[in-house]
Amino acid sequence: MERQLTELxxxxxxxxxxxxxxxxxxxxxxxxxxxxxxxxxxxxxGVGKPVVVVGNLTVGGTGKTPLTLWLIExxxxxxxxxxxxxxxxxxxxxxxxxxxxxxxxxxxxxWQQVGDEPLLIHRRxxxxxxxxxxxxxxxxxxxxxxxxxxxxxxxxxxxxxxxxCEIALIDGAxxxxxxxxxxAGPLREPASRLRHVDLVVVNGEAEHAPITAxxxxxxPVLRMRLVAGLAHRVDGAGSARPxxxxxxxxxxxxxxxxxxxxxxxxxxxxGLEVIRHPFPDHHPFAAGELExxxxxxxxxxxxxxxxxxxxxxxxxxxxxxxxxxxEADAAALLDRVYRRLDAVRRRIEAPAPVxxxxxxxxxxxxxxxxxxxx
Numbered sequence: 001m002e003r004q005l006t007e008l009x010x011x012x013x014x015x016x017x018x019x020x021x022x023x024x025x026x027x028x029x030x031x032x033x034x035x036x037x038x039x040x041x042x043x044x045x046g047v048g049k050p051v052v053v054v055g056n057l058t059v060g061g062t063g064k065t066p067l068t069l070w071l072i073e074x075x076x077x078x079x080x081x082x083x084x085x086x087x088x089x090x091x092x093x094x095x096x097x098x099x100x101x102x103x104x105x106x107x108x109x110x111w112q113q114v115g116d117e118p119l120l121i122h123r124r125x126x127x128x129x130x131x132x133x134x135x136x137x138x139x140x141x142x143x144x145x146x147x148x149x150x151x152x153x154x155x156x157x158x159x160x161x162x163x164x165c166e167i168a169l170i171d172g173a174x175x176x177x178x179x180x181x182x183x184a185g186p187l188r189e190p191a192s193r194l195r196h197v198d199l200v201v202v203n204g205e206a207e208h209a210p211i212t213a214x215x216x217x218x219x220p221v222l223r224m225r226l227v228a229g230l231a232h233r234v235d236g237a238g239s240a241r242p243x244x245x246x247x248x249x250x251x252x253x254x255x256x257x258x259x260x261x262x263x264x265x266x267x268x269x270x271g272l273e274v275i276r277h278p279f280p281d282h283h284p285f286a287a288g289e290l291e292x293x294x295x296x297x298x299x300x301x302x303x304x305x306x307x308x309x310x311x312x313x314x315x316x317x318x319x320x321x322x323x324x325x326x327e328a329d330a331a332a333l334l335d336r337v338y339r340r341l342d343a344v345r346r347r348i349e350a351p352a353p354v355x356x357x358x359x360x361x362x363x364x365x366x367x368x369x370x371x372x373x374x
């Protein structure tokens with residue numbers, strides 16, 4: 001069902017889908033909810049530290065986690081320590097996590113308990129990472145730690161948490177799909193939401209002209225690409241190998257991510273003969289699913305490796321990726337983020353009458369997107 005919907009969402013736009021009436025209902029709910037925050041009927045909660053959201057409009061992967069990793073490193077170069085909050089999608093406990101409270105990710109945490117992406121982020125960077133269904137609770141828990149900035153991996157639609165900067169990612173190959181809201185299309189919010197974000201980052205070559213149209217967003221549109229590193233054994237043994245060293249024979253490519261095609265195409269572009277095995281995003285792999293009747297290597301993404309480590313064999317390899325922006329785009333992104341952070345610092349340090357300070361703490365001023373007005 002998931003694969004069929006994805007094919008429907010990302011095929012060229014044609015006649016209305018039978019799901020369109022449900023999309024109209026969904027869109028009405030989204031508009032009412034946003035209006036409630038804009039009018040102050042619902043309140044966005046601040047946590048006393050600046051919040052930067054790295055999110056997207058569409059269902060599926062767009063490269064949020066690699067960009068979050070990139071931001072963590074760039075902030076450290078400026079002497080700022082970032083912490084990360086995440087929902088921990090498809091982790092064990094589900095909605096019960098809100099009642100259980102925020103959970104701090106450890107290097108030895110199980111992906112089933114904290115989620116594959118939060119575990120990857122913590123192991124890659126060592127930064128304090130907190131998961132919880134309730135992002136406000138997660139942010140409050142993280143704000144008690146020695147961090148200067150809170151990065152929300154996803155959460156563009158979680159308006160309950162006030163934020164100071166929003167970065168929206170778009171998959172260049174997929175764009176915004178057929179441009180329709182769920183369930184008739186992949187959009188969680190109307191495309192017009194991009195007019196309210198601080199930055200739009202397109203991951204990969206843009207194959208959809210509307211991404212760069214000024215009518216779609218007033219924010220700067222920047223370019224990012226994912227660069228694959230050396231292949232590593234999932235069991236941690238042996239030495240890393242260049243991807244090209246697998247050209248000698250066929251390989252199995254396994255991908256349980258939002259856009260498996262990106263992974264497969266990258267391997268094929270490097271001259272590998274690939275047998276494709278796409279799985280749903282965050283698929284909980286079992287050993288039997290990867291027991292192919294041959295001895296060819298099995299290559300997968302780093303996120304998938306988080307879910308396969310418990311039964312890793314010598315033929316399982318994972319390929320980490322890093323986000324890369326050219327010098328001008330990197331400077332533009334960091335300039336916008338730092339200006340937002342400086343504005344937050346000035347607001348916090350500015351003297352204010354006690355009653356005014358209490359009003360700000362009780363109900364931070366936010367726009368329709370849940371972003372604090374500076």
